[in-house]
Amino acid sequence: ITKVSPAVTKQIQSLTTSGSESTTTETDESVEQTEQPETKKSKFDGKPWYERIYWVTTLFLFGTPLLSLYGILTTPFNAKTYITAFLAYYIAGIGITAGYHRLFSHRSYEASWPVRLVLMLMGTSTFEMSVINWCLDHRAHHRFTDTDKDPYNIKKGFWHAHMGWMLFKRDEEPDADVSDLMADPILAFQHKYYAPMALTLGFGVPTLICGYFWGDWKGGFFIAGIASKVLMMQCTFCINSLAHYLGEATFTDQRTPRDSPITSLVTFGEGYHNFHHEFPYDYRNGVHMSAYDPGKWLIYFLSLFGATYNLKRFPDELFSKGKIQMAEKKIQKEKEALFWGTPLTMLPTYDTEEFKAKTSKENQKWLIINNIVYDIAPFIHKHPGGDRFILDYIGKDATKAFNGIVYNHSVAARNILDTLRVGIYKPNK
Amino acid sequence: ITKVSPAVTKQIQSLTTSGSESTTTETDESVEQTEQPETKKSKFDGKPWYERIYWVTTLFLFGTPLLSLYGILTTPFNAKTYITAFLAYYIAGIGITAGYHRLFSHRSYEASWPVRLVLMLMGTSTFEMSVINWCLDHRAHHRFTDTDKDPYNIKKGFWHAHMGWMLFKRDEEPDADVSDLMADPILAFQHKYYAPMALTLGFGVPTLICGYFWGDWKGGFFIAGIASKVLMMQCTFCINSLAHYLGEATFTDQRTPRDSPITSLVTFGEGYHNFHHEFPYDYRNGVHMSAYDPGKWLIYFLSLFGATYNLKRFPDELFSKGKIQMAEKKIQKEKEALFWGTPLTMLPTYDTEEFKAKTSKENQKWLIINNIVYDIAPFIHKHPGGDRFILDYIGKDATKAFNGIVYNHSVAARNILDTLRVGIYKPNK
Numbered sequence: 139i140t141k142v143s144p145a146v147t148k149q150i151q152s153l154t155t156s157g158s159e160s161t162t163t164e165t166d167e168s169v170e171q172t173e174q175p176e177t178k179k180s181k182f183d184g185k186p187w188y189e190r191i192y193w194v195t196t197l198f199l200f201g202t203p204l205l206s207l208y209g210i211l212t213t214p215f216n217a218k219t220y221i222t223a224f225l226a227y228y229i230a231g232i233g234i235t236a237g238y239h240r241l242f243s244h245r246s247y248e249a250s251w252p253v254r255l256v257l258m259l260m261g262t263s264t265f266e267m268s269v270i271n272w273c274l275d276h277r278a279h280h281r282f283t284d285t286d287k288d289p290y291n292i293k294k295g296f297w298h299a300h301m302g303w304m305l306f307k308r309d310e311e312p313d314a315d316v317s318d319l320m321a322d323p324i325l326a327f328q329h330k331y332y333a334p335m336a337l338t339l340g341f342g343v344p345t346l347i348c349g350y351f352w353g354d355w356k357g358g359f360f361i362a363g364i365a366s367k368v369l370m371m372q373c374t375f376c377i378n379s380l381a382h383y384l385g386e387a388t389f390t391d392q393r394t395p396r397d398s399p400i401t402s403l404v405t406f407g408e409g410y411h412n413f414h415h416e417f418p419y420d421y422r423n424g425v426h427m428s429a430y431d432p433g434k435w436l437i438y439f440l441s442l443f444g445a446t447y448n449l450k451r452f453p454d455e456l457f458s459k460g461k462i463q464m465a466e467k468k469i470q471k472e473k474e475a476l477f478w479g480t481p482l483t484m485l486p487t488y489d490t491e492e493f494k495a496k497t498s499k500e501n502q503k504w505l506i507i508n509n510i511v512y513d514i515a516p517f518i519h520k521h522p523g524g525d526r527f528i529l530d531y532i533g534k535d536a537t538k539a540f541n542g543i544v545y546n547h548s549v550a551a552r553n554i555l556d557t558l559r560v561g562i563y564k565p566n567k
Numbered sequence: 568i569t570k571v572s573p574a575v576t577k578q579i580q581s582l583t584t585s586g587s588e589s590t591t592t593e594t595d596e597s598v599e600q601t602e603q604p605e606t607k608k609s610k611f612d613g614k615p616w617y618e619r620i621y622w623v624t625t626l627f628l629f630g631t632p633l634l635s636l637y638g639i640l641t642t643p644f645n646a647k648t649y650i651t652a653f654l655a656y657y658i659a660g661i662g663i664t665a666g667y668h669r670l671f672s673h674r675s676y677e678a679s680w681p682v683r684l685v686l687m688l689m690g691t692s693t694f695e696m697s698v699i700n701w702c703l704d705h706r707a708h709h710r711f712t713d714t715d716k717d718p719y720n721i722k723k724g725f726w727h728a729h730m731g732w733m734l735f736k737r738d739e740e741p742d743a744d745v746s747d748l749m750a751d752p753i754l755a756f757q758h759k760y761y762a763p764m765a766l767t768l769g770f771g772v773p774t775l776i777c778g779y780f781w782g783d784w785k786g787g788f789f790i791a792g793i794a795s796k797v798l799m800m801q802c803t804f805c806i807n808s809l810a811h812y813l814g815e816a817t818f819t820d821q822r823t824p825r826d827s828p829i830t831s832l833v834t835f836g837e838g839y840h841n842f843h844h845e846f847p848y849d850y851r852n853g854v855h856m857s858a859y860d861p862g863k864w865l866i867y868f869l870s871l872f873g874a875t876y877n878l879k880r881f882p883d884e885l886f887s888k889g890k891i892q893m894a895e896k897k898i899q900k901e902k903e904a905l906f907w908g909t910p911l912t913m914l915p916t917y918d919t920e921e922f923k924a925k926t927s928k929e930n931q932k933w934l935i936i937n938n939i940v941y942d943i944a945p946f947i948h949k950h951p952g953g954d955r956f957i958l959d960y961i962g963k964d965a966t967k968a969f970n971g972i973v974y975n976h977s978v979a980a981r982n983i984l985d986t987l988r989v990g991i992y993k994p995n996k
């Protein structure tokens with residue numbers, strides 16, 4: 139249940155029916171027009187730069203890598219601690235992809251409350267804000283992808299989409315509806331107590347484990363706690379930067395999201411982002427069996443026990459349609475790069491007398507095939523069948539000879555022929 | 568300079584200008600029609616079966632494998648003899664591909680007389696007949712591919728194209744012109760003395776080498792002589808069978824030739840046969856740098872010294888055009904397998920009143936986008952944006968909402984929409 143934002147009031151050009159078979163496909167141009175070109179006034183105009191910055195976030199994002207480095211360099215290596223760090227990293231990542239993203243943001247499946255609770259807790263440890271905050275940005279990102287109202291608008295640059303967007307205060311709240319999430323008591327609780335929960339789960343628990351079980355308190359804090367989160371954050375940030383940058387436009391190139399197995403490896407399986415933006419309510423990201431998508435695997439596995447259910451899938455037919463449309467576009471482009479002959483509508487018409495005059499009086503090397511007039515002068519001496527034949531047909535209709543009486547020419551020969559056409563033949567009755 | 572066969576007198580449907588941009592592309596159907604459906608009388612009708620058979624050829628083709636087997640089983644292994652056999656095999660194969668085929672049959676390049684002589688001698692050792700005989704069949708094969716006048720017509724089966732065609736006498740001589748070859752004294756000489764030359768080069772020389780240099784007269788005869796030719800013949804026969812059977816229709820699927828790197832390995836680089844039939848006057852077969860094509864390499868190498876010259880190439884643009892046309896065909900097929908919505912021409916028209924009546928009195932769940940009427944009943948509860956929105960727009964024009972005021976829908980959403988259309992909206996003025 140999405141709320142219609144009253145803020146969206148700009149005019150959109152009402153598309154008139156084009157008469158072509160697809161009546162609804164937007165051109166890229168008209169999509170551009172739904173962006174907001176006005177230069178708005180900012181409430182920060184005239185204020186000093188440091189008042190625009192979210193200082194807590196900024197210090198956290200730049201401080202944690204330094205603390206990690208310090209920890210790694212000064213703590214003796216302990217394999218158990220590093221394994222714990224890896225697990226903390228992976229658990230947090232799955233919390234984001236299977237929980238924050240696919241469950242809460244997109245409602246691409248439903249889950250029993252214990253699953254919801256655990257995924258929420260896993261995601262909490264990432265320091266990526268409460269589900270409610272995260273989804274507000276993310277839903278706006280989907281609804282307004284690549285526009286000014288997209289919080290991580292890649293058009294403002296890779297860096298902005300990756301981290302920059304988090305450092306500055308914004309003029310407007312993201313325009314999206316999260317009332318469904320606010321109605322969930324688990325999520326409302328998390329939203330309220332986010333900071334203490336994140337510190338406990340993100341830093342406290344790994345430190346405790348490493349300290350209590352094998353006495354590595356320092357490694358627990360700096361490596362299993364902080365460093366694992368630093369790595370994890372950089373990885374998930376790639377979903378907003380790299381996934382809008384690297385790879386194939388498999389289903390549509392209307393917007394920036396791209397499909398890439400490389401991005402997938404880095405982002406816990408969120409690398410098929412062209413798919414995801416086109417089919418956001420599908421619980422999968424890498425649809426193909428071979429695709430690395432641990433979120434998909436987990437969700438599917440849990441569904442076998444009824445812990446998750448109502449897994450949403452877009453029909454395969456829609457995937458095929460997208461791919462077909464992209465293939466058509468590609469071919470169209472390749473076609474446009476080649477010369478296929480003067481368009482028929484631009485050709486002059488010749489009647490019997492005019493044609494005869496051209497070839498006899500003006501000595502043009504013209505002949506007729508299928509009521510089209512060809513000037514074969516540039517091709518006579520290149521003709522693989524020899525020049526004698528062609529010369530015999532100058533001033534005549536070579537339709538039957540060309541199509542089989544003498545030799546049924548190849549498609550390649552017909553492609554050459556097309557480039558030689560100079561007129562349309564309208565014989566006098 | 569090809570002679571126009573007076574035998575070809577059948578009518579060919581004169582194609583009328585279709586009005587589409589390509590005015591010359593034959594449909595598969597019309598190609599079918601240039602074949603010859605009449606059931607002709609054979610001059611062998613009523614004669615006993617054994618009079619139809621070429622006994623010499625048949626005995627040779629079936630006897631040599633048996634002799635090879637006998638030789639291999641009864642002669643002590645001698646590595647030098649086997650190496651000689653391999654060289655004899657390879658030399659003969661190159662003689663066919665670079666000589667008989669590309670030089671003499673297709674004149675795809677020119678060569679100085681020593682090169683012509685050597686290639687002719689190399690090819691002679693194969694027992695595949697004189698250049699003149701070979702090219703007569705081969706040129707007819709290209710001119711009438713897949714029809715009754717094609718000597719190795721694959722439509723008569725794999726076996727017929729591979730070897731069967733050589734075993735039986737034919738009603739008619741191949742309809743092709745080889746006067747250019749008959750005018751060449753080297754080739755006329757070979758034609759006259761073919762049998763003794765083939766026996767000397769094919770069996771005599773290898774036997775002599777193995778016998779004189781390391782005393783293996785028997786191995787020389789059976790293995791370097793006969794067995795190498797048996798293998799060699801089976802390999803080149805594959806050009807007429809396998810190359811019309813296995814692989815990709817890269818440039819056209821009008822006829823049977825196919826491109827396959829596997830066939831190439833077996834046939835001394837003649838496996839890109841779809842290319843070759845489409846561009847027969849190109850001296851290459853596997854155009855791509857990575858393609859196995861020793862004939863191409865040899866011809867090109869010799870051209871560096873001027874021993875071969877005037878190497879013919881079709882322009883790359885024609886290759887691209889063929890590939891593009893095939894890609895288009897493939898996409899067209901994929902498109903036809905899917906439902907893209909009722910064609911606009913088959914949709915009824917509704918004016919303002921009719922539309923209102925449908926939605927109010929008849930309670931239809933219809934709405935309008937871009938002057939097309941959609942029945943969204945089957946989709947309401949599947950709508951990823953929720954049912955409330957859609958319900959709000961029943962009986963109304965949702966163009967602006969759908970295209971961006973509320974949410975600028977994806978191409979996927981537009982593909983769904985197309986399948987729901989039920990009418991064209993013509994508002995009353």
Ligand code: HEM
Nearest residue numbers: 514522523527531536539544545547548551554555569709
């Ligand atoms: C003016 C336009 C023509 C073009 C662009 C053209 C093009 C070609 C091409 C590209 C080939 C190579 C084989 C193939 O790709 O199918 C070919 C072969 C040939 N053409 Fe044409 N041709 C033209 C007109 C004619 C006419 C008017 C005749 C006969 C009256 C003719 C007779 C032949 C013959 C006999 C061959 C040789 C077939 C073979 O032995 O393999 N061509 N032509």
Ligand code: HEM
Nearest residue numbers: 140280943951952956960965968973974976977980983984
């Ligand atoms: C009747 C035809 C409609 C179809 C086939 C359709 C289809 C879809 C689809 C497939 C999506 C998923 C996102 C996407 O693929 O773009 C979607 C989302 C959405 N649709 Fe529709 N829709 C229709 C009508 C409408 C109308 C009339 C409205 C508004 C008045 C609307 C508002 C929305 C909204 C708000 C979303 C959610 C965007 C988001 O938060 O990600 N839809 N629709």
Ligand SMILES: [Fe+2]
Nearest residue numbers: 377378395411
């Ligand atoms: Fe995205």
Ligand SMILES: [Fe+2]
Nearest residue numbers: 239280414418
């Ligand atoms: Fe998403």
Ligand SMILES: [Fe+2]
Nearest residue numbers: 708806807824
């Ligand atoms: Fe062939």
Ligand SMILES: [Fe+2]
Nearest residue numbers: 705709843847
């Ligand atoms: Fe050939």
